[in-house]
Amino acid sequence: MANPVILSIDDDPAVSRAVARDLRRRYGDRYRVVRAASGADGLTALREIKLRGEQVAVLLADYRMPEMNGIDFLEAAMDLFPAARRVLLTAYADTDAAIDAINLVDLDHYLLKPWHPPEEKLYPVVDTLLRAWAASPDATATEIRVVGHRWSAPSFKVRDFLARNLVPFRWLLADDPEGVRLLAAAGATEADLPLVVTGEGKALVAPTEAELAGLAGLTVVPAADFYDLVVVGGGPAGLGAAVYGASEGLRTVLVERRATGGQAGQSSRIENYLGFPDGVSGAQLTDRARRQALKFGAELLSTREVVGLAEAGSARLLRFGDGTEIAAHTVVLATGVSYRVLDAPGLxxxxxxxxxxxxxxxxxxxxxxxxxxxxxxxxxxxxxxxxxxxxxxxxxxxxxxxxxxxxxxxxxxxxxxxxxxxxxxxxxxxxxxxxxxxxxxxxxxxxxxxxxxxxxxxxxxxxxGAEPRTEWLDGVLVRDRRGFVVTGPDLVTDGRRPAGWALSRDPYHLETSLPGVFAAGDVRAESVKRVASAVGEGAMAVSLVHRYLEAQ
Structure with missing residues (x-):
């Protein structure tokens, strides 16, 4: 496979040559550096790269270009290579536009011109972006194609799983000419749908979510049997706990049964989250949080459903649906909630x-x-x-x-x-x-x-409305009548601690009725159902985890 591409665009020939020269000097042995003189030329180059089945790792575009400025180009380029990391080259006078672009096109970084010396101002930025790109599920894979029926629930589940996990794919109807060709090449019929074909030509008929996770490069098997912290659930609270746990030195694993982001990850636009005045999509926020957790060393497990929790001395055991187990000193439950089913005839x-x-x-x-x-x-x-x-x-x-x-x-x-x-x-x-x-x-x-x-x-x-998925905690933790997990002071009634509580202290604020097990986000009784508060509770739970571990 050809080396991934780093594309730079600047209408100033001298600047364009300088950018390309500096990039080739550092990355020319691993990446193909391409330069263009305008946004239109850049899009033409991207289309040719797409047709050849190659990958684009980083896009660097000058802000002030005639006809199509750098922000417009990056926005158009996202349709062709959504996983490519995006950098805006800008003068000091245009920094406000660059800051706006962080929200408008999910800009990863902006560089002020001139960037000399590149060893201090250019290479560290590009190094970080290349690492983030390489860690994304689709970075080294060519396009995945999904063949199915328009009104097929199994076909929808495959597409939804890939979309939630930020894996690019092309959707083809079974009666499209290319869909028909792929079915014939795979030796499959319409009765076998959905069909998933990888960029390498491997065909999967009606794949399971675990198979899709493997296809997308997601981790499904834990690297160890014992951790300092297991986070159950990959929504904002879970991702917040994973980021803070890993960044503070705890060996942390996050377990998600479907896809990181939770309900917030499905949101088309979150406009009241601090720091994003123009809003941010749930997918963008999830991707950044996931990359941040991985950067600090957290382990993320996908398509693993936790079905049991038990106490084993000082350890806490979590049992998966397939019967396997992992153990940890502490647990943060951040399983969120699911939408209630609309009980109407025929739905x-x-x-x-x-x-x-x-x-x-x-x-x-x-x-x-x-x-x-x-x-x-x-x-x-x-x-x-x-x-x-x-x-x-x-x-x-x-x-x-x-x-x-x-x-x-x-x-x-x-x-x-x-x-x-x-x-x-x-x-x-x-x-x-x-x-x-x-x-x-x-x-x-x-x-x-x-x-x-x-x-x-x-x-x-x-x-x-929503309800928690906490049936698997029945008889293990105290829950309220709606199934939400009760924590902290709410567990103490008339000075009496919950039944079975063996410690001489009261439960910490987010601690459940089982010491060392904490709840954060929407699954917690009386929580504030907002993204910001969920992230905050995830971070707060980690501080309480430290307090718990220090007292052991």
């Missing part, structure tokens, strides 16, 4: 076939010029409505209440009001669904009058 059979729980970015382009229905009145539903409005003819937001003020942030309500093709339907619930092979119609009910009406609908996205 269950269409899950993944027009009925979806949460925001699924993979489906948005398929909703082009169609009507989309969203159930829910909280921020997650509002963010999804804004995202789908970019594609759909009309987005219908169905809520039980009279308006959104009681459940949604004001900034998001104002945003919805400004988008013409979003319609809010108050006092409205879904009473049923029907279709042949996929969702085709919805029955809507007015909760005030009881009147119903039927609408044509192929897309329903559901955000109706």
């Amino acid at each position: 269950a059979e269409f899950t993944g076939q027009g009925v979806f729980y949460g925001s699924t970015a993979t489906e948005a382009p398929s909703c082009e010029a169609q009507d989309v229905y969203i159930v829910g009145g909280a921020n997650s539903a509002g963010q999804a409505a804004v995202h789908f409005a970019r594609y759909a003819a009309r987005v219908h937001l169905l809520i039980r209440g009279a308006d959104l003020t009681a459940s949604m942030s004001r900034y998001l309500i104002n945003q919805l009001d400004r988008i013409d093709n979003i319609v809010v339907h108050p006092h409205t619930v879904v009473a049923g669904g029907s279709g042949s092979g996929h969702l085709e119609q919805l029955t809507l009910c007015d909760t005030r009058s009881g009147e119903t009406r039927t609408v044509d609908a192929s897309w329903l996205f559901i955000f109706i």
Whole structure:
């Protein structure tokens, strides 16, 4: 396979030659350095690189270029090589534009010109970006192709898994000419779908999530049997705990049953997270947090479901679904919550076939010029409505209440009001669904009058509150009546500590009824359901882990 590409673009010939010269001097033995004189030329070069099946590791673009500036180029380049790390070359006077670009195009870094000496100002930046690129799941693999049916739940599960794990792939319908060719080459039929074909030509028929994880270069087997800290769950709280645990010297492993990011990772835009005034997508935030955890030495395990927790002297044992176990001095539970199932006649059979729980970015382009229905009145539903409005003819937001003020942030309500093709339907619930092979119609009910009406609908996205996945902790930890894990002072009633508590002290603030086991984020009873608070609790849990270990 050809060496990965480092592409630099500057309309000033002298600067362009200097950049290329410095890059070749340091990286020419491992990377192919390509330079272009304009954004248009750069995109032409990227298209040729894409057709040859080569990879692009880093893009460096000058901000001030005629016709297409550096930010516009990087935004267009993301469509061709989304995993490439992005650097903006800028003068001191343009630093505000560079800072804005951090949010607009998920910029990784900006370099002030001149960057001499390169050993101090250029190479350390590029070294860091190349390491991050090489650590990404898709860095050395060519494009993955997925062949399936439009309204197939198994096909949707494969695409959703790859998308959530930030693995680029190309989606092909089974009756597309290329889809037909791939089926024939793999010796498969439409009955075998979905089919996944790697860049190296390996075909997987109806692969499991563990097989997909291996294909994507994700780790599925722990490197050790014993750790200082096991974090269960890869949402914001879990990633926060993994970053702080590993950065503070604890041997840390994070276990995620599906994909890092949790519900926040599915969000199309988070606009009230500190430090991102223009918002940040859940995928971008997840990718940065995952890379940060890996940088500090945390181990990330994918497609491993924890089904049991037990005390074994000073150790805490965690049992996986396949019967294997790992042990640790301490555990942070950050399993988050899952969306409740909408219990309406006819909907269950269409899950993944027009009925979806949460925001699924993979489906948005398929909703082009169609009507989309969203159930829910909280921020997650509002963010999804804004995202789908970019594609759909009309987005219908169905809520039980009279308006959104009681459940949604004001900034998001104002945003919805400004988008013409979003319609809010108050006092409205879904009473049923029907279709042949996929969702085709919805029955809507007015909760005030009881009147119903039927609408044509192929897309329903559901955000109706959440519940914790804590059944596996039954009899092990104290939970409230809704299943959330009780921690800290809430475990002490009238001066009495929880049953079985053997220590002479009260539980720490985030500590559960089993000493050394902590809960953070949405799974914890009475937690604040916000991304920032989840990250904060993950960090706070690690400080309490240190206190616990020091007392042992």
